[in-house]
Amino acid sequence: MAASPHTAAPPARFGVVIFPGSNCDADTHDAIETFAGAEGRYLWHKETRLDDLDCVILPGGFSYGDYLRSGAIARFSPLMEAVRRFAAEGGLVMGICNGFQVLLEAGLLPGAMQQNEKLKFICRLVSLKVENDQTPFTRRYRQGQVIQAPIAHHEGNYFIDEEGLAELEANGQVVLRYCDPEGEVTQEANPNGSLANIAGICNREGNVFGMMPHPERVCDALVGGTDGRGVFDSIIDSVRERSGR
Amino acid sequence: MKAKVYITPKAGILDPQGLTIERSLPALGFEGVSNVRVGKYIELELPDGEGAGESLERMCRKLLANPIIEDFEYELIEE
Amino acid sequence: MKAKVYITPKAGILDPQGLTIERSLPALGFEGVSNVRVGKYIELELPDGEGAGESLERMCRKLLANPIIEDFEYELIEE
């Protein structure tokens, strides 16, 4: 990404990680660049300098082929060490699909992913209920709002032990749940067997967020909808507010 | 030095693969099979030396198994 | 009766998982590991009886393993 020719600072600078096997990096980058003034910079998995960034996104794909377990190998890349520090200092980190799996494996988010209940890859539009509209990633949505975004994964069956789940619920860390189009969180609306229909969670501090559905795929009405824009808009708002830009 | 690693889904965790196999067995003529659990079996060769066991243990803990959902055991085979 | 089944990629058959793990190990701080092969490890419970071994063998051949690209071994554990 070339430096912006303007002197005014951009409203938000995103880093989009490329692990070997990432395949939604370009989609995510495209989505970011459709937002007025937002900048996206690709981050090769061996890079370690993130200090020019406001938000790091780990995109979807099959890092290292998803061999062994999704995200298991990617989490050891030099970049992830930097992401850990970046998050510890309060930087915004979001994992989408495979990126979410990497964050789980890295321990930046609690829990683990198993194979989908029916053992099949699923790609379809699903309904999601926004359970927490106070995070830096969801503030543009309303509590209880139902949005539509596609999932495309083989291992999105979220698991955490009982204690962990109670903690997530108590702290409002469950951010998105699979629901029916009316917003009811039902078993039938659960596409992959995820515990408590969980589709997205954040860490306790709220600055690290992972979701299985793909918001970057629903930022343009021509190709499926615009419900995903709220995620990026929320991040931009949060960055503006923090930096006073 | 050869090593064998056995990784199994943690007790109490739903194992979708095992469950699916268990459900499809009767249709293939296998009745009464239960408690099917599917895990991983990894073979590898390690540099010889005293640290081998410890190194393998670390490898399992850090990479080969995910302790949140999996248990592991291993065997070292001296040749 | 308990049974353990070990499934491994046939010799000569590409094992992309094993290969990828092997290639990434040095970067994770594990040097000198080679011949990593990833297979499956399945535990299950069978009805007791003399036919158990034969039944398990058939089960492996028909469902648990893919004999075209995988080898299997099993153990029956009398309790």
Place this chain on the structure above:
Amino acid sequence: MSNTTGQDTGQKPAYELLGLTAGEYRGICERMGREPNYVELAVFSLMWSEHCGYKHSRPLLGRLPTEGERILQGPGENAGIVDIGGGLAVAMKIESHNHPSAIEPFQGAATGIGGIVRDIFAMGARPVANLDPLHFGSLDKPRQRFLLDGVVEGIAAYGNCMGIPTVAGEIHFEDAYEDNCLINVMCVGLVRQEDIIRARATGPGNLVVLIGSSTGRDGIGGASILASAEFDETAEEKRPTVQVGNPFMEKKLLEACLEMRDKGLLVALQDLGAGGLSSSSSEMASKGGTGIDIDIARVPLREPDMEPFEIMISESQERMLAVVEPSREAEVMAVCEKWDLDATVVGKVTDTGRLRVFDGDEPIADMPVKALVDEAPTYVVEPRRPEHERDQPLPEDHYPQPEDLGRVLLDLLASPNVCSKRWVYEQYDHMVQTDNALWPGGDAAVLRIKGRRDGIALTSDGNGRRTFLDPRRGGRAVVAEAARNLSCVGAEPLAITNCLNFGNPEKGPIYYQFQQAVEGMAEACEALGTPVTGGNVSFYNESFGQAVYPNPVVGMLGLVEDTGRLGTHRFQNAGDLILLAGDARPAADGSEYQLTVHGEVAGRIPDVDLEGERRLQALVRRAVREGLAASAHDISDGGLACCIAESAIEGGLGAAVDLEALAGGARDGLRPDLLLFGEVSGLVVLSAAPAAARRLQEEAGDVPLAVIGEVGGDRLTFTGAGGPAIDVPLAAAADAWQNALERRMAP
């Protein structure tokens, strides 16, 4: 090696074991000026196999039109290339992986995707879509369910991991494919015209670099033995080691190759597919008018102790061969290292016109490139019309008309050949790359081109049953259907790629079917202005003397002017009128109705009126682009009733159709069952608001356009003079159509 390759050693001579005839062996000796050694013989046997040498098809394929203003690259390269304006081009190619998939469906289909994707990025194009036309036996058989399950998972595993959306395809089930499933895969890529790379090894002294996976014993004999011998009881002994795909490796290969393209490092690029190093190196030399020296001692091996001939013919997946200038070697290695890929200089380009193989310093083979690549013998077989072919269609009263036509509709909607294929395409990541202006399920897929208003439309169609009844008409019909599917979404058909799946061409009737089908396709391609950019021939799809239906599969590319104005098959508004465009008389012959209800495939399919088809499609495209039509859907499997039912189900709106209004012109006096379920080329159902419908009728010119019904309500009714012929709740139709496949595949 002691004995010579021509000698009878008590068993058969070596050339025969490798599938060559005595005459072919003599031809090789002549061209070599001596007897070939084993390595040379192995290489020749591959290059002169049906698969690589097109021995039975080459003379006939010449009939296909391959030229057009937009064709930048016709047959002969790794993929065809079509100019879509603005400096951009589309690379496209289709390939079969029938035999490997019949043995191991998951890996067979997965490596099929891997192979076709390499063909596309070998041209310097970024793959943007996969398509998967598939044919299996009846789903009533567990083996067929196993095959479908494995094939779909294999395609999903490989394509999804690569980040290439699988956007369209087709699936048919019929007994003729029981022992020989047809697994065709197509890939489409985008490339800036100045970035196109070709497989021409030019510049003697340039280096030949092997990139990607190490070489193992897999697929040895795949091309020469597996792909050109009948597949029967002896398959067991001929079975090569099954190849396992590594999509992660291929994803890295793809990115590395495109990065090298962007850096201008590649003189030429070629994938290693059937025939491995032998075929890739000799073809590159042939295209470049050069020679190549290969040192097999440098080839990274997966298994120790591989024989030289094994290294030369191994079909290990995920490998590419690049030609690079010596001064750029370091840069090439740097890109490969970045992507953690092995890359090895294994040879160099020469001006000798020969493929020379060395093991270190020791020469082990030396063959004329031209003989290998261009001089495989061709064979012409006496064509014989198969006995089942008929001059006349069945009499229209051949079958009794079923009493409950509503039941027939529900049964047809639930037929695996007609029902929704959602169970399949939801296993594919069909949205990655975020360009789907239309999601799967309609007549064709449409991808936008980022930064432009226009987009590309893609469809694949094959119809073995029709080609079986009349190969020439079937060939015409399959091209017409593909074009019709594109026109229904509003796209202008531009070009095709094709995969010809047939039985053993040495047999007169099969050769006849092949010849006739090619003739029919050629006629339709000429009439519709869609030249052939390349394709693939898969012969010997037969077992125990029983061949598959002759099945030409067409993948067609179209261009949409404005992705904001697309046609879909969904009914949009209650009160819209339903119109039937086109003038053709449907028939039971070769229809899904004939098979599902009357249990046979017989008669002769109606011919395609190519001129009428052209005019019909032009009208449909205009109706869609000008926004006059709210929906457009062509009549194919299941006939008019299923076509309307699909539009109704997907739109969530019922329909009432007047059979009297249908029975004009060519359809005069046709019985209701044939009107409703008969099949024929050349009909499209449109829906439009009343005012738009009037305008359409004014503009239709000489294309007949009849108002036949109205959208609305929650039932599907088709009413004739004697009262309702069909009256079923939309919900029942929807349930039958939407869930049939999932129900069949439930464990």
